Amino acid sequence: MSLFASKGLHFAFIEGMIPIFVKRLGRGLVAGAIATVPMSATMQLMHRWPWPERDSLPPHQITKRITAKLGIKKHLNHEQLTALTIANHFGFGGAMGGLYALFAPCIIAPPVVKGLVWGSLVWALSYLGWLPVAHILPPATEHSKRRNFLMIVAHLVWGVSTALLAESGQKDK
Numbered sequence: 464m465s466l467f468a469s470k471g472l473h474f475a476f477i478e479g480m481i482p483i484f485v486k487r488l489g490r491g492l493v494a495g496a497i498a499t500v501p502m503s504a505t506m507q508l509m510h511r512w513p514w515p516e517r518d519s520l521p522p523h524q525i526t527k528r529i530t531a532k533l534g535i536k537k538h539l540n541h542e543q544l545t546a547l548t549i550a551n552h553f554g555f556g557g558a559m560g561g562l563y564a565l566f567a568p569c570i571i572a573p574p575v576v577k578g579l580v581w582g583s584l585v586w587a588l589s590y591l592g593w594l595p596v597a598h599i600l601p602p603a604t605e606h607s608k609r610r611n612f613l614m615i616v617a618h619l620v621w622g623v624s625t626a627l628l629a630e631s632g633q634k635d636k
Contacts, residue, residue: 487564491629495560498624499553505620509613521590521600521614522552528599556621559585563622564629574626582622586615 506520518524526548530536539547563581570577590603590611603611 484565487568488561491561491564491567491625492557493560494628495563495621495625496553496557497628498560498621499556501624502556502617502621503552506613506617509616516610516613518610523548525594525599526551532599556625560625560629563625567626567630574630575623578623578626579619580622581626582618582620583615585622586618590614 510516510520519527523545526544527536529551530539530544530547536544559581563577567574567577567581572580586603590600590606594600595602603614606614
């Protein structure tokens with residue numbers, strides 16, 4: 464007997480949607496995490512070329528500031544902080560990929576277009592939104608044009624990669 468039927472409710476349509484929801488979410492989580500690889504490569508390349516930047520990349524800055532706020536940074540060595548930075552970056556990429564996969568079927572556009580829009584939204588909501596509000600990073604309006612260009616391009620690479628991976632050969636059943 465199903466959960467809904469055991470309560471005297473007969474919502475077969477809801478029960479039928481749960482596997483589709485879980486499948487989409489899982490596909491998006493994996494796609495977003497995998498898409499963090501080309502994003503990170505783009506960030507590393509642009510960070511060093513044509514002239515190196517002095518400041519560390521935002522994922523490292525974010526992890527340093529969050530661990531400092533939590534009072535655990537002083538207990539982490541360089542390797543541990545680097546490992547935590549990587550885990551945070553891939554985890555956030557996966558989480559945002561999961562959200563993409565839930566909303567993408569509602570939008571009628573090619574995956575590349577949806578990915579460009581989603582990558583832009585993730586950048587804007589992060590660097591103009593929750594990061595400054597949480598006092599983790601200053602808003603993007605206070606970053607250099609070069610840093611903003613680097614991060615926007617990296618998020619576009621991530622968004623398109625996420626969309627193509629999440630929507631490749633998918634058919635919800």
